[in-house]
Amino acid sequence: MAALILGAVSPSSFAQHGGPGLVTPPVRLDDTWLVDQTGRKRLLSDFLRQGVTALQTIYTGCGTVCPLQGGLFSAVQERIPGIRARHPVQLLSVGIDPLSDSPSALRAWLARFQAGPAWNAATPALTDVDRIRVALSGTRTPLGDIADHSTQVYCFDANAMLRWRSADLPRVNDVCDVLGALART
Template identity: 75%
Template sequence: MFHQKVRKRPESAEPASIRKLTRRALLCDAALATMAMVSLPACAQHGTIGLVSPPVRLDDAWLVDQTGRKQLLSDLLLQRITAVQTIYTGCSSVCPLQGALFSGVQDRMPHLQGRYPVQLLSIGIDPLSDSPSALHEWLARFQAGPGWNAATPTLHDVDRMRTALSGSALPLGNLADHSTQIYCFDASARLRWRSADLPRVDEVCDVLSALGRT
């Protein structure tokens, strides 16, 4: 009966913020429910999983974000606790699941207490297609807020960055077989943790919270 009443209400009577929240929740729930059924590529690049010891500082590189602004990787990471994922905007398989995962983390970010602000960063790994406008549209698809940005490195730097993130010496392989790990950085821009493929939202939040307290 409850659902029938909701359908009869005029859409204009429902606040826009509630409609937006409901849509995001539905997208997130549907995608996360699919994760258990996804067969991940066997050749996806993987390095170590879990705590990165000693911490790794990636070589600096220029990236262009969804607003067209050019920034150094170190400037994007310093003084914040950051969860990083690699995506490409033309992906229709695992990247929507990664977007849903970060959407779930974004919902919990206001409850993460620590010495530094927490942010999410989606790194585009297809510089030929992951333009600022494409990144902007990708973020909008998941209702990304101000604490979730996207940026693309240059064609010269992208493979080096992907290899450093994964910690693996294996060949990168096909773009579609990219890693779906999450990489967490401390406020000194050092890589401190690598997840397994498509980790749980609460697992990522626990790591971000712990890094925020150190």
């Protein structure tokens, strides 16, 4: 169902940032504190160093593209067990509305999409949201408000380096292929 919904949405309707494809050279994001769905405060690098990571930005109150992104990660999650890997593969939804993306809202978000143990959600402090969004985007262009946020997926290797940016609302197969390639290296 999620695949049908994703195919029906025009990707150009949403804010795409940095060009899709390989990130050359790879980028290490500045570390920042995030609060996860359990209420635990953790560094972004702690999440990323747990394995190969697909990261998306969402906000739990979004009623337009974020549910599509949740459906995308749900479909990717189903395929993770089939990915041959040297490194664990995980998903991270980063809430970009810290005023609403509380631990309980993040838990509800994950539950809505039947997230398993390899899928976490976390949100930074309000003062760090734009810094993270700009770092992920690969551009210095002003990003606008959160309603215009990117629907790209960002893939990190096991060394916490950003290696790939998808097009907006990527195909499940594309995300899985990149995660598989990164997980085997």
